[in-house]
Amino acid sequence: MLDPYQLTVHSLTLRQLASAEQLAEVTGQPVAEIEAGLEKAAADGAVVAARGNYMISPAGRALLDEAYPAAFTDIRASQEIADAMEAFETGVNKQVLALTTDWQTKEVGGDRVPNDHGDADYDAAIIDKLARVHEKTGKVLRPLAAADPLVDRFLDRIGGALTRAEGGETDYVSGVRVDSVHTVWFQMHEHLLRLTGRERPE
Template sequence: MSVPSVTAEGFELLHLLRIRGRIAADQLGAEQAVVEALFDAELVRMTERGVILTSKGFQQHALHLDVDRAEIELDRFAATYDRFLRVNQPIKDVCAAWQARGTAVSDDDTFKALDALEGLFQRVRPSLSGAADIVPRFQSYVDHLAAALDRVAEGERKFLADPQSASFHTVWFECHEDYLLTLGRDRDSEEKELS
């Protein structure tokens, strides 16, 4: 089956929408011509809550991802994912404990969570960089995770685990989803295997 024409920038936006589910129209981060081409091809549509993929968009994304997957060293990439998984649960635990404190979270709680996340991130950073050597878009996760930790260190605590911002937890979740999509794996099946 031939893959219909979508630019590299168009695929990047389709992929981001596939990972996030929806994006506010003013936060698409793509050139207007790229966005218009996706709307014209009926691959995306506007809703009250933002731009989402259409069923045709999901199909188009899957076709392009299959082509993308065929061109990468999946075994090498999967090895970086195995190392990602070793710190996945500890990172989720730190974020969940911090979020559970709600409005009672103190500066001390935040610094403890930040220290824990920085240590875990340093453990996994070489693997994420290795993933970026194979699939270049993964470099953005390395950069955004580091930036989120910097923002927390500067006193912007929402960048630890706020779901509405580019927080460490949000970017980590997106990175995990990208790994699963790129490897052709399913989150629910994986969680059953790990439990």
């Protein structure tokens, strides 16, 4: 697995401009540990500091490209994990993408128009479907979660976003300024691709 320094740099591939506190939310590392890692990474040229936030540099990406094969050798060699990823890509990931589209738009008279969220029943049905896909995703990704505890952290964060959406905070479905279902799902997908060495599907 990645060491704490590598994990800090890696977290900036999942949340591309972030503070130490925001990265701690992603990885679960102590903020002080992340701050130390970011300070070292900035000195190494692996990250760029920007007004209290950080972003990864080309040197940081090169560092990770070298680290991943050794850190994730067993994961990448596992047929069970390869099968789980295939099930994820062809099943639950497509379902979440489709439901996100359904959340953002709706069909009216045969045309897709922006969803004004004036139909509470329509929105509630989508949130319910997302919750069922989230439950299924936990089962699909079980082999990956067993190999890397960060996978369960992503699933827990998605569950937290769903709870807030069910409680009426609908920005937590696909909002970009909060840790919404869509935002955290994107981060999780990127993490899974880096774990397994796969490319993001077109």
